[in-house]
Amino acid sequence: MLKIFFTKITNNLKSKNNWFSFLAGLSLVLAYAPFSLWPLAILTPLIWLKQINKATAKEATKQSYLFAFGWFASGISWVHVSIDQFGGMPLVISLLLMLLLCLYLAIYPALSCYIAAKISKDNKLNLWFIPPLWLFGEYLRGIIFTGFPWLSLGYSQLNGPLSNFAPIIGEVGITFVMLFCSICLFKLLIKEQRTFGGLSIAIVIISLFISSQINWTEQTDRKVKVALVQGNIKQELKWAPEQEWPTMLTYLDLSRANYDADIIVWPENAVPAMEPMAQDFLNMANQAAYLNDTAIITGIINYNFEVKKYFNSLIVLGKKHQDDEQGSYFHNNSNRYYKNHLLPIGEFVPFEDFLRPLAPFFNLPQSSFSRGSYNQNNLIAQDLKILPLICFEIAFAEQLSANFFKDTDILLTVSNDAWFGDSHGPHQHLEIARMRALEFGRPLIRSTNNGITAVVDHHGNISAQIPQFKQAVLRNEITLVKGTTPYSVYGRTPTYIIAFIIIIIILVNQRKVISNKVIASN
Numbered sequence: 001m002l003k004i005f006f007t008k009i010t011n012n013l014k015s016k017n018n019w020f021s022f023l024a025g026l027s028l029v030l031a032y033a034p035f036s037l038w039p040l041a042i043l044t045p046l047i048w049l050k051q052i053n054k055a056t057a058k059e060a061t062k063q064s065y066l067f068a069f070g071w072f073a074s075g076i077s078w079v080h081v082s083i084d085q086f087g088g089m090p091l092v093i094s095l096l097l098m099l100l101l102c103l104y105l106a107i108y109p110a111l112s113c114y115i116a117a118k119i120s121k122d123n124k125l126n127l128w129f130i131p132p133l134w135l136f137g138e139y140l141r142g143i144i145f146t147g148f149p150w151l152s153l154g155y156s157q158l159n160g161p162l163s164n165f166a167p168i169i170g171e172v173g174i175t176f177v178m179l180f181c182s183i184c185l186f187k188l189l190i191k192e193q194r195t196f197g198g199l200s201i202a203i204v205i206i207s208l209f210i211s212s213q214i215n216w217t218e219q220t221d222r223k224v225k226v227a228l229v230q231g232n233i234k235q236e237l238k239w240a241p242e243q244e245w246p247t248m249l250t251y252l253d254l255s256r257a258n259y260d261a262d263i264i265v266w267p268e269n270a271v272p273a274m275e276p277m278a279q280d281f282l283n284m285a286n287q288a289a290y291l292n293d294t295a296i297i298t299g300i301i302n303y304n305f306e307v308k309k310y311f312n313s314l315i316v317l318g319k320k321h322q323d324d325e326q327g328s329y330f331h332n333n334s335n336r337y338y339k340n341h342l343l344p345i346g347e348f349v350p351f352e353d354f355l356r357p358l359a360p361f362f363n364l365p366q367s368s369f370s371r372g373s374y375n376q377n378n379l380i381a382q383d384l385k386i387l388p389l390i391c392f393e394i395a396f397a398e399q400l401s402a403n404f405f406k407d408t409d410i411l412l413t414v415s416n417d418a419w420f421g422d423s424h425g426p427h428q429h430l431e432i433a434r435m436r437a438l439e440f441g442r443p444l445i446r447s448t449n450n451g452i453t454a455v456v457d458h459h460g461n462i463s464a465q466i467p468q469f470k471q472a473v474l475r476n477e478i479t480l481v482k483g484t485t486p487y488s489v490y491g492r493t494p495t496y497i498i499a500f501i502i503i504i505i506i507l508v509n510q511r512k513v514i515s516n517k518v519i520a521s522n
Helices: 002-012 016-031 045-052 057-075 079-086 091-105 107-118 127-141 153-157 161-189 194-212 241-256 275-291 391-395 397-402 425-440 486-490 493-521
Strands: 218-230 263-265 271-274 295-304 309-318 336-338 379-381 384-390 410-415 444-448 454-456 462-465 472-482
Touching: 016 045, 016 057, 045 057, 045 127, 045 161, 057 091, 057 107, 079 091, 091 107, 107 127, 127 161, 127 493, 153 161, 153 425, 161 194, 161 397, 161 425, 161 486, 161 493, 218 241, 218 444, 218 454, 241 271, 241 275, 271 275, 275 295, 275 309, 295 379, 295 384, 295 410, 309 379, 309 384, 384 391, 384 397, 391 397, 391 410, 391 425, 397 425, 410 425, 425 444, 425 454, 425 462, 425 486, 454 472, 462 472, 486 493
Parallel strands: 218 263, 263 295, 271 295, 384 410, 410 444
Antiparallel strands: 218 472, 295 309, 309 336, 379 384, 444 454, 454 462
């Protein structure tokens, strides 16, 4: 069965048109970090649009599938690094798993185009259906099998003018505008509906200028000193029992010279011991932070004896409030965060009774976590309200929105990107975090084990960062802001409503055209 499937894919690529679609998608990786050639994400789809314009449902689906397959094959190739280096899988098997993931993800854009063609007049694809239905496909990609919304088109525009729309309609809205502009450009090139296309692009440009003049949030007088510790612990040593205390003391030693900071942040699972078993160390760090008028936020794995479950968590050591008379930490206190959006295979294994015996890849360390609640309180450190997300969760804007409040001061994300080596994965990860800061109008701090550790301002710009694969501490002063962005209040709802209205308008217009033809023929 698998052989037949791959044979069909190979045969499809023998066509010149198919290669154009595939290579157009393949080139999209250059639009994302670390390359950040953002115009490519608007221009390269023109090649794909040429292949699907007025195509049948079958042809549009095939061309869109090949375009999306190339897009994911180059864009998320970094997943192979973790499978190959840390999953214990032979190279051939790791490449096969990577290929299967890309083939799966390509289904969603192809499905969007299939539906668009099927509801178009005479089953010949009307390109104007693509932007709204693309959002439908992306929505499904973000929720099915826990979701994998990585590499969405809107992220590529972070350094371009369309980023001005992020505080209003978010990354998903930017994706919609990008596809709409690509279609307008295509219509201009083929000299079809040129007035509408040109007028639409003009409206987008004017809207961009107006939005660039609006400051949705404003800076306050309060400044916060942060110190982000990048321990650079090798992944293969991180969970070795003999390295437990040396690793913990490394973070404590690196923090000691930075106790003048208001907040010190250690990355995901910085403490490589179960929380109940690390009480001696945590109490020592808690007391040290309190005596030096600071707070330490660290990642750690907790085992809750009451519910008998493991959680990937963040805890606060030292001062919860500035007037505390002792360190605020104790085991299982409420000032903590449990990761909700777990990474399949890496943090939980679906169908584990079947999959775990198959290969070491399905038995990675810490792959038996339970989910925390979707809605959780912000962490409190030094009277600051800090909205935390762990690793992969930063890609889910709606989860951030569920825990965002008007008085949230700082966004925090911690990660351990050592799994992905020297690939473009960590750069894309930071790019996604920057988009969240821009959408919600809050400064963001990102602490990782081996990079990229960074501070991002409320405009999504990197204020400071330290290189990958280097043991260092990033010190920076953050200016807090007040106010809310439209996106932080309304989220994706306005974009989805507009998309739905556009579909209805096109369908009604198609029906009128058909009715007029019937009347004329009679």
